Amino acid sequence: LEYCARSGGEFIPYCRLDLDDIPKACDQVRRFAAMGFRGVKFQPMTDRFLPHERRMYPLWETIQGLGLPITAHAGAVKYRSHCVNFADPSGWSQVAWDFPRLKIVIAHMGGNYHFEALTICEACDNVWMDTAHLWYWCRRMLPPVRPIEMVERAVRFCGAGRIVFASEGMTPEFLYEGATLDREGLKLILWKNALRILGEPEV
Numbered sequence: 001l002e003y004c005a006r007s008g009g010e011f012i013p014y015c016r017l018d019l020d021d022i023p024k025a026c027d028q029v030r031r032f033a034a035m036g037f038r039g040v041k042f043q044p045m046t047d048r049f050l051p052h053e054r055r056m057y058p059l060w061e062t063i064q065g066l067g068l069p070i071t072a073h074a075g076a077v078k079y080r081s082h083c084v085n086f087a088d089p090s091g092w093s094q095v096a097w098d099f100p101r102l103k104i105v106i107a108h109m110g111g112n113y114h115f116e117a118l119t120i121c122e123a124c125d126n127v128w129m130d131t132a133h134l135w136y137w138c139r140r141m142l143p144p145v146r147p148i149e150m151v152e153r154a155v156r157f158c159g160a161g162r163i164v165f166a167s168e169g170m171t172p173e174f175l176y177e178g179a180t181l182d183r184e185g186l187k188l189i190l191w192k193n194a195l196r197i198l199g200e201p202e203v
Contacts, residue, residue, distance in 0.1 A: 001036055012198065014039040014071065019047045022055055026062040033066045038198060042072040045082035051091035060099045069103035069197045071130065075111015075137055090116045096124035103197050105130055105164060109150050111137045121158045128193060129154060131175075132166035148177040151189070160185035164193045 004013040015037040017025045029040060040063060042049075049056060051072070063070060074089035076082075089106045090113070096104055109129040110117025114137070121127045134147035147170065154163055160181070165172060175186060195202050 012038050014041045016041055016043075017059075019049055019056075019059075022059050025059050029059070029062055029066065029068070033068060037068075039069045039071065042070060044073060044086040045077070045084065048083065048086060050086065051089075052094040053091075056095075057098070060095055060102055064099045064102040067101075067199065069105060071105040071107055073107045074113055074117055075108045077111075077136070087111065088113050088116065089120065092127065093120045093124065096120065096127050100126055102126060104128070105197065107166070108133050108137065109154060109163075112141070114150060118154055118157055121154070121162050128162050128164050128197065129158075130164040130166035131170055131189075132168035134170055134174075136169070146177070147174050151175065152178050152180050155181065155185060160188040161193060163189045164197065165190045 001013050004011040013036065015029070015032040017028050017032075017040060019025055032040075044050070072089065072092065074087060076084040076087040089110050092104055092106060095102065103126055104124075105128045106117045106120065107130050109131060117129050121129050131147065131151060134150060138145050138147050138150065151163060165175070172190060175181060175189060181189075192202055
C-alpha cells in the first residue's frame with residue numbers, strides 16, 4: 001500500500017489471502033479492501049485449492065460483494081513448491097456462472113491450459129485473460145506457437161475486450177507483431193480493459 005501510494009497512481013495494490021481458514025480469509029479481504037487494496041491475487045498451485053470447491057464459495061461471495069476483481073494463476077510451472085494438479089483453470093467456469101458479478105482474470109491466458117481458459121472466457125462475460133509470461137509456455141508447446149498467435153486466437157473467439165496486457169517478461173511491443181489487431185483492439189488490450197475491470201473511468 002505504501003509503495004503504491006508513493007507511485008502517484010502508477011501502481012495499484014492487490015493483496016494475497018491466507019486460505020487455510022476461509023471465514024478468516026473473508027474477514028481478511030474485507031479489512032484489506034477497507035485499507036485500500038483494489039484486487040486479490042491467487043496462486044492455486046501454492047494455495048492448494050480448486051476454484052469450484054464449495055468451501056471457497058463464501059470467499060467468492062465476499063469478494064463479489066466488495067466489487068474487487070481477482071487474478072488467478074493458471075498453467076503448469078516447474079517450481080518445486082507448486083502442485084501442478086492445481087494449475088488447471090477449468091474450475092473458474094463454475095465460479096463465473098455462480099458469481100456473475102465477480103470479475104475473474106485468468107493469468108497467462110491459461111498457460112498450457114490455453115484452450116480451457118479460452119473456452120471459459122468465450123462463454124462467461126465476467127472472465128478475462130492476461131498476457132503475462134506467455135513466452136514461458138510458448139517455448140514449451142508442441143507445435144511451437146508465438147505469444148502473439150495466442151493473443152490473436154483469443155481475440156478471434158472472445159474479442160479484444162476480453163484480453164488484458166500483463167508483463168512478467170512481456171513488453172507491449174509483441175502485440176504489434178500481429179496482423180489482425182487493429183488500433184481500437186490494441187487500446188482495449190493495453191489499458192482500457194484493465195480500467196473497466198478496476199472500475200476506473202476510461203481514458
